[in-house]
Amino acid sequence: MPGKILQSRKRLIPIPIVFLLFSAASADIPLFDAHLHYNAEDAAAYSPGEIVALLKSNGVQGALVTSRPPDRVLSLQRRAPHLILPILGVYRTSAEKQTWMHDAGLPARVQRALGSGYWRGVGELHIFAGERRNPVFLQIVDLATARQLPLQMHADPAVIDALFEHAPEAKVLWAHAGAYPFPPLLRDYLERYPGLFIDLSVRDQRIAPDGELDPSWEWLLLEYSDRFLVGVDTYRTERWGAYAEVASQIRHWLAQLPEEVAEAIAHRNASRLFDRGADD
Ligand SMILES: [Zn+2]
Structure with missing residues (x-):
């Protein structure tokens, strides 16, 4: 059991040395x-140059960025084409976060935008469980999946089931480890859907309460080390x-994992999912 191996290793090595190794x-x-x-309000506060400098100074080598309105992120992407992977947002206003699935014109707009070839995901x-069979949602799933683009979903488990039932070949990035971020539930979903990847953004306190990796999360991250991604959000x-x-909190819990697992979750899984070839 990887968890036990780690714990016994921790017992054998004096704690200060482990800490130094992990910190390094x-x-x-x-x-x-x-x-x-x-988003527009972020762009009013930070220029593209400032954002790129911030990411680089924090050791970020790739970033999935979405925006409202959708095109806003392209100004950032033009500034650092290799660093920024633009994700096609579908909200023009903040109100559309609640209403987008009732906008019958949306699939045509998404189709036109994806035709540009700029976008690396949608x-x-x-979306909540009650809307899981919404036709606008499912059309967008089809448009992304036809281009093998991942869908970034902030969604209930039932939505994930409906999505894969509709499009078994879809690639999904489940934001914030899903609406119910419990390791046993996530394990079931990872086992059930090979196209499912999980972004751990804003869950750092659950994963590592007060900085120390929770054993049930540790076990899940070791078991499915090729399916998790990190994010600040x-x-x-x-x-x-x-x-x-936040980036340093993420690095702090990553450092409690074996190095190759930490590297996978920190950047290699994302590079693979977004087809960036070797990390560079
Ligand atoms: Zn978000």
Whole structure:
């Protein structure tokens, strides 16, 4: 059992030495941030140059960024084409976060946008169980899946089931470890759907309460180390100001995992999912 192996290793090595080894490994582990927003209000506060500098100074080597309105992120992407992977948001206004699935014109707009070839995924889509068979939602699933683009989903488990029932070949990035971020539930979903990947943004306190990796999370991360991604999630403009602090929290719990698992979750899984070839 990997968890037990880790614990027994911890018992054999004096704690200060382990801490030093982990700190050295964690301080510079590159991150691929799988969950960022650069909305109009963020752009009013931070220029594309400032955001790119912030990401680079935090050792970020890749970033999935979505925006409202959808095109806003392209100004950021033009500034650092290799660093920023633009994800097609579907909200033009904040109100559309609640109403998008009732906009019959949306699939045509998404189709047109995807035709540009700029976009590396679609999302973040916020949707609850009651809307899981919504036709606008399922059309967007089809449009993304036809282009093998991942869908970034902020969604209940029932939505994930409906999505894969509709499009078994879909690729899904389940934001924030889902609406019910409990390891036994996530294990079931990872086992059931090979196209499912999980972004751990804003769950750092659950994964590592007060900084120490929770054993049930540790076990899950070891077991499915090829299916998790990390993210800061700049859901509010102030969150960009806290970027360095959150990135260091993420590195702190990553450092409690074996190095190859930490590297996979920190950046390799994202590079593979988004077809970036070797990390560079
Ligand atoms: Zn988000």
